[in-house]
Amino acid sequence: QITLKESGPTLVKPTQTLTLTCTFSGFSLSTGGVGVGWIRQPPGKALEWLALIYWDDDKHYSPSLKSRLTITKDTSKNQVVLTMTNMDPVDTATYYCAHRPGNLPVAGNPDVFDIWGQGTMVTVSS
């Protein structure tokens, strides 16, 4: 059974750096095709993809946030860490991490998020 759980501060001040940790179980991030992504959702708004790290350490970022984001993995600890610098009140959102399977029975091995964490709400306020 695959599970993911996000952890980190619930409140950060403007200009501070946010560090979120996704701790997972039930899969290995060294297995071919597997990845972990981060997606956020401001209150009452739509989902926004942030970043995705793959088993081979390839990393993709949202272009609009790329300068502020860093995603890393610690395979031995089963963790993925997302850092976002220079936080602003508009970054207030629920942040989710999600599993990207590497073995879907379709061609092209698409970026799909099949299992999600429960999410963690982050408020940016002074």
Add this chain to the structure above:
Amino acid sequence: DIQMTQSPSSLSASVGDRVTITCRASQSVTSYLNWYQQKPGKAPKLLIYAAFSLQSGVPSRFSGGGSGIDFTLTISSLQPEDFATYYCQQSYTSPITFGQGTRLEIK
């Protein structure tokens, strides 16, 4: 970036109704289109991947269709637990993008 536009933005329907939600991409995404369901206060749940493949455990009343630019999510007979917000997502090219969501409400 590929823009994903869902229609309608909200929809009222009754239990037992057949409902179709549309997602249009700003350029072709071939079949790299996924659908998620989200209930209030909960994480999204994958329903359909690669345009029409039903995720394991998802009821067969959900179906996906389309390719290229235009896609649909159809619920053949609405059940009370289906009232939620639905999102499409393309993974044809980075950055991954989501639609703005379609809120399905009880009439």
